[in-house]
Amino acid sequence: MESIRSGAGVPGRNRRQKRINVGRSERKASVIGGTTLALTGLKSFTSKRFLPGLAMVVAGGLLIYRGKTGHCDLYQAIGADTFHSGHSGLRIEKVLTINRPPQQVYEFWRNLENLPRFMQHLNSVQVTGEKTSHWQARGPGGLSIEWDAEMMDDYPGQQISWHSTGAAELPNKGTVEFTAAPGDRGTEVKVCVDYYPPGGAAGKAAAKIAHAINAQQLEEDLKRLKQILETGEIATAEAGR
Amino acid sequence: MRAVCWHGKHDVRVDTVPDPQLRNARDAIIKVTLTGVCGSDLHLYNGLIPGMKQGDILGHEFVGEVAEVGAGVTRLAAGDRVVVPFPISCGECWYCKHDLWALCDNSNPNSRLLEKAYGDTGAGIFGYSRLYGGYSGGQAEYVRVPYADVGPAKIPSGLSDEQVIFLTDIFPTGYQAAENCAIRAGDTVAVWGCGPVGLMAMKSATKLGAGKVIGIDSVPERLDMAHIECGAQIVNYQEQDVSEALHNLTGGRGPDACIDAVGMEASGTGIAGVYDAVKQTLRLESDRAGALRQLIMACRKGGTVSIAGVYGGLVDKMPMGAVFAKGLTLRAGQTHVQKYLSPLMELVEKKEIDTTFLITHRMALQDAPAGYRLFREKHDGCIKIVMDPRAPSRRAH
Ligand SMILES: NC(=O)c1ccc[n+]([C@@H]2O[C@H](COP(=O)([O-])OP(=O)(O)OC[C@H]3O[C@@H](n4cnc5c(N)ncnc54)[C@H](O)[C@@H]3O)[C@@H](O)[C@H]2O)c1
Ligand SMILES: [Zn+2]
Ligand SMILES: [Zn+2]
Numbered sequence: 001m002e003s004i005r006s007g008a009g010v011p012g013r014n015r016r017q018k019r020i021n022v023g024r025s026e027r028k029a030s031v032i033g034g035t036t037l038a039l040t041g042l043k044s045f046t047s048k049r050f051l052p053g054l055a056m057v058v059a060g061g062l063l064i065y066r067g068k069t070g071h072c073d074l075y076q077a078i079g080a081d082t083f084h085s086g087h088s089g090l091r092i093e094k095v096l097t098i099n100r101p102p103q104q105v106y107e108f109w110r111n112l113e114n115l116p117r118f119m120q121h122l123n124s125v126q127v128t129g130e131k132t133s134h135w136q137a138r139g140p141g142g143l144s145i146e147w148d149a150e151m152m153d154d155y156p157g158q159q160i161s162w163h164s165t166g167a168a169e170l171p172n173k174g175t176v177e178f179t180a181a182p183g184d185r186g187t188e189v190k191v192c193v194d195y196y197p198p199g200g201a202a203g204k205a206a207a208k209i210a211h212a213i214n215a216q217q218l219e220e221d222l223k224r225l226k227q228i229l230e231t232g233e234i235a236t237a238e239a240g241r
Numbered sequence: 242m243r244a245v246c247w248h249g250k251h252d253v254r255v256d257t258v259p260d261p262q263l264r265n266a267r268d269a270i271i272k273v274t275l276t277g278v279c280g281s282d283l284h285l286y287n288g289l290i291p292g293m294k295q296g297d298i299l300g301h302e303f304v305g306e307v308a309e310v311g312a313g314v315t316r317l318a319a320g321d322r323v324v325v326p327f328p329i330s331c332g333e334c335w336y337c338k339h340d341l342w343a344l345c346d347n348s349n350p351n352s353r354l355l356e357k358a359y360g361d362t363g364a365g366i367f368g369y370s371r372l373y374g375g376y377s378g379g380q381a382e383y384v385r386v387p388y389a390d391v392g393p394a395k396i397p398s399g400l401s402d403e404q405v406i407f408l409t410d411i412f413p414t415g416y417q418a419a420e421n422c423a424i425r426a427g428d429t430v431a432v433w434g435c436g437p438v439g440l441m442a443m444k445s446a447t448k449l450g451a452g453k454v455i456g457i458d459s460v461p462e463r464l465d466m467a468h469i470e471c472g473a474q475i476v477n478y479q480e481q482d483v484s485e486a487l488h489n490l491t492g493g494r495g496p497d498a499c500i501d502a503v504g505m506e507a508s509g510t511g512i513a514g515v516y517d518a519v520k521q522t523l524r525l526e527s528d529r530a531g532a533l534r535q536l537i538m539a540c541r542k543g544g545t546v547s548i549a550g551v552y553g554g555l556v557d558k559m560p561m562g563a564v565f566a567k568g569l570t571l572r573a574g575q576t577h578v579q580k581y582l583s584p585l586m587e588l589v590e591k592k593e594i595d596t597t598f599l600i601t602h603r604m605a606l607q608d609a610p611a612g613y614r615l616f617r618e619k620h621d622g623c624i625k626i627v628m629d630p631r632a633p634s635r636r637a638h
Contacts, residue, residue, distance in 0.1 A: 099335045099346075185335055216353065227347045230333040231388070232313065233265040233351045237365065238385070239297070239375025 069157040092215045096222040099186035100229045102178040103157040108229060110160060118224035118234075121213050133162075137170070139209030145162060145169040170206040171196040189225070191218060243630065244298045245609040253299065253613050255606065261377060261385035266313030269389030269433060275402035276380045276606070277302035278616050278626045279410055280436050280504065281551055285370065286613050289505060290553060291309045292354065292371035300410040301327035301367040301382030304402045307393075308383065315547035323393035324586075325386055326578035328411045329365040329376060332391035342547035343575035344493035345384050348387065351376040358554075361576060382630045389612065394582045397590055404551040404589055406627060407441070408595040413581035415502070420497035421572035427452035431487055431496035431539065432473070433532040435463035437528025437625045438549055439502030443471035444594060446500075455490055457483060457532075462622040470598050478535075495541035503532040504550025531556075537563050548573035556618050599625040605632035 098105055108114055112133050116122040123136040123144065131151040138144050147168035153161040153175070163173035174193035181188045197207040227234050246612045255468045260272045261270055279302055284290050296602045307321040317323065330337050345364035349355065352362035355371050365387075377384060386393060393588015394404050419442050422430055430446040435458035441614035443454045456467030459479040467473040477485045487496060536546050537560050546569055564571065602621075604612050606628045 016503070097335075099333065099338070196399065212581070223347075226334075227331075231267070231331040231347050233267060235331075235348050235349050235365065235374070235387070236264045237375040238377040239294070239371055 003020075003079055028233075048099055062180060063087075089194045090210055091192065091194050092213065092216045092218050093190070093192045094215060095190040096219070096226060097185055097188050098226045100228055102180050102187045105187045105189060105225075105229060106157045106178045108158070108225075109178075110154070118228060119210065119221045120224075121216065132165075135164075137209055139205065139212050143205045143209055145206050145209055147172070152181050168196075169203075171198070185222070189222060191222065242382035242590065243606060244377075245300060245606065246295075247285060247293050247299055251286060251612055251617075252616075253286065253567065255609055256296070258296070258298065258381075261381075261383050261623065263309060263311045264385065265387060266311040267388050267390065268311040269307055269314055269317055269393070270309040270385045271303070271305040271379070271384050271393075272308040273303045273305040273379050273384055273630050274322075275304050275406050275630050276300050276630065277353045277409070277411075278405055278609075278612055278628070279368070279378075279505050281410075282613070283617055284505060284551060284553070286617060287506065290370050290372065292351075292373075292375075294355075294371070296334060297368070297370070297375075298377040298381050298384075299368040300378030300384075300529060301369060302406060303367075303379030304396065304406050304409065307385075307389075310389060314389045315320050317393060317395075322396040323366075324396055324405045324408050324582070325384075326392045326394075326413075326582060327366055328363075328392075328575060328578055329367065329374065329387055330391055331388050337391070337579075340577055342577040342579045344577075353376060359511070363542075364574075371622075380628065380630075382606075392579055394586060397586070400590060403587065403597050403600060403627065404595070405550075407437070407599065407625075408578075408582055408585055408589070410442050410576065410578065410593060411437045411599075411625075412445075412585055412594075413578045414549050414576040414598050416445040416581055416585060417444070417576045418442045418500045418502065418547045419445035419451075421499065421547040422446065422447045422449075422545045423570075424498065426450045428497040429455065429491050430452040430498045430500065431455040431457065431536075432467075432500045433457045433536060434502035434504075434550065435460070435467040435475075436502060439463075439500070440467060440471055440599060440624075441596065442500045442502050442549065443467060446498075447472065448588075448594065454491075455487065455496065459617050463619070463624060466598070466624065479626050483535050484539050487612050491527060491541070495540055496544065497540050498547060499536040499540045499544040499547045501533050501536050501546070501550045505552050531558070534558065534560055537569065539565065540569055542567045543569070545570045545572060547634050551575075562618040597626055600627055602626040604628045605634045606630040607632075607634035608636050611636060 013047050044218045097228045112125045112127055115125050122138050123138050128134050135149055136144060136146045147164045147170060148166050149162050150165045151160065151162045153159055157178060159177045160174065161175035164171050173194060174191065179188045179191045195210040196204055197210040224234050242260050243255055244258050245469055246254055248254055263270060285293060285299065287366060297309055299406060304324045307317050307319050307323060309319060310317055328343040329348040330342040330345040331347040336344040336346055341363050344621050348365040349362050351371050351374055355362040365374025365376050367376050368406055388455055415438055424430065429449050430451045432442050432454060435456045439456060454471060454473045455476060456464060456473035457476045457478055458464050459477055464475040464477060468475050474490060533556065540546055601624045604626060609628060612626045612628065615621055
């Protein structure tokens with residue numbers, strides 16, 4: 001059976017990639033419950049209870065859909081996430097609008113070696129293969145950790161997602177989406193990163209680094225990306241940041 | 242080099258500091274030849290703007306000569322004489338592209354501070370605290386100017402520094418304040434504050450078609466200047482009841498538009514919440530008559546309240562009911578100087594507007610501490626001070 005983790009992003013399965021945000025057991029229950037609900041709804045058409053019946057069919061269909069795909073628009077709308085909340089991971093999410101076309105922003109990001117130019121905690125990213133790369137991050141007090149990563153999704157101009165592989169010191173995964181902003185406003189860049197700091201003494205450095213990476217930090221990173229793409233340089237004042 | 246540095250409330254000093262360096266490819270270093278003291282600097286001087294640190298170089302009104310340019314600068318070359326807008330704007334973000342230069346997304350490295358205070362950031366400003374980026378100012382021999390191809394405008398030969406220096410700030414500020422009034426021919430525009438900004442607002446309102454301008458202040462020389470230079474009818478708020486006077490001057494209707502060229506120091510506003518330090522400073526300041534409240538009460542039904550004076554935080558007892566009941570339009574903000582620079586430069590070049598009448602004091606930069614004191618106290622008929630960074634001091638220290 002296909003595991004949920006790899007199911008999160010089999011490239012090309014559907015062009016408009018949607019994140020899995022429904023947990024495994026809930027997905028099974030969704031398919032069963034959805035089918036029952038839809039059948040009950042269909043039955044009620046015969047007893048002329050049309051509207052409630054229709055509602056049940058629709059709701060049943062939605063349940064089956066989320067069971068099969070692991071994605072629930074309702075959960076997404078209310079910000080709930082039953083897949084990730086079970087893990088002890090740290091999730092940070094940020095969105096920022098950049099006054100450049102999606103393709104251009106995508107291309108800059110897709111060249112992963114650009115990331116340390118705006119992501120403060122990264123020392124370097126080295127591209128090691130068509131889909132693989134080696135990352136080095138720094139943390140407070142001269143700490144440094146490394147990991148290998150693999151690109152999972154790569155939809156030009158739309159989305160990139162990646163996850164760490166092997167025995168990463170700081171297991172992590174992330175997705176960045178590039179969506180055309182309304183009007184002439186450029187691109188909405190939405191980043192979602194999950195870190196899974198390991199426990200125990202061995203994981204101390206990784207945990208420290210993970211905790212130093214927070215939403216404010218990610219937002220500052222995105223602002224630097226915006227500055228590079230819009231102005232070609234990072235705003236610098238005498239007083240420093 | 243010598244520079245005017247902030248050391249605390251009512252304490253500015255001329256210090257010797259390192260020369261500025263190019264930091265980014267789009268930077269230029271400007272050799273300052275003339276620099277002004279602005280009413281906005283007084284808010285710093287009076288300790289009302291948080292995010293100042295000892296040694297910060299002040300000044301956002303300056304003209305000079307390009308001394309050095311970064312590798313990415315193509316429009317300017319060493320030796321060019323330029324006037325530099327006070328907002329630092331990248332020229333590339335959505336706001337810059339829409340002529341909202343003072344709202345630039347990119348130029349403020351400390352945008353998170355303003356986001357916390359106001360919900361979003363504004364452009365960086367020269368010499369105007371860490372909130373506005375932490376950039377060194379132009380009350381100095383040299384200053385570093387970022388995005389040098391975007392803001393600075395070359396000065397047409399034949400125009401002196403004094404003729405163009407107010408294009409950096411107060412002329413566009415007065416002009417924007419008047420433009421925000423959407424003046425129709427014959428309108429009456431009342432202006433609170435007859436300082437440099439108020440006076441330029443009056444001149445601009447007339448230029449934009451106002452039939453009558455009214456200047457409100459309490460300083461006799463400033464009221465005189467409003468009357469003589471700007472053709473304004475004048476109201477001394479310490480001697481007259483402002484609302485009654487305006488009522489009588491407008492046939493009982495109220496001014497069609499009201500401009501606030503006073504700012505936070507009349508109305509006793511303050512920042513609450515994030516910047517406790519300021520809150521405390523503000524508690525020590527006496528709450529002077531709220532010009533803004535007066536504006537709102539005096540403005541005619543359906544009229545416009547245009548706010549050029551700087552506000553930093555929260556205003557108590559805003560007559561929101563009057564704003565609503567009279568259907569007023571509120572316009573406000575830092576000035577998008579870059580938008581006005583070239584049309585206003587043209588007015589100056591054609592001698593349609595001369596702003597040099599504002600200059601009452603010419604000083605050496607070295608004498609800045611005395612200048613700040615004079616300007617704050619509005620002594621000696623002081624309306625506008627300009628300083629020459631290289632002139633010898635005329636005072637004994
Ligand atoms: N929006 C902008 O981009 C921008 C640019 C420049 C200056 N400013 C602001 O404009 C304001 C004025 O600047 P300035 O250089 O003319 O300063 P200024 O201090 O020379 O002038 C202010 C004037 O207001 C008068 N005043 C005080 N209380 C008053 C009251 N209750 N009613 C009427 N008049 C009153 C003072 O006597 C003084 O003449 C300041 O707040 C300054 O920070 C804003
Ligand atoms: Zn100013
Ligand atoms: Zn900009």
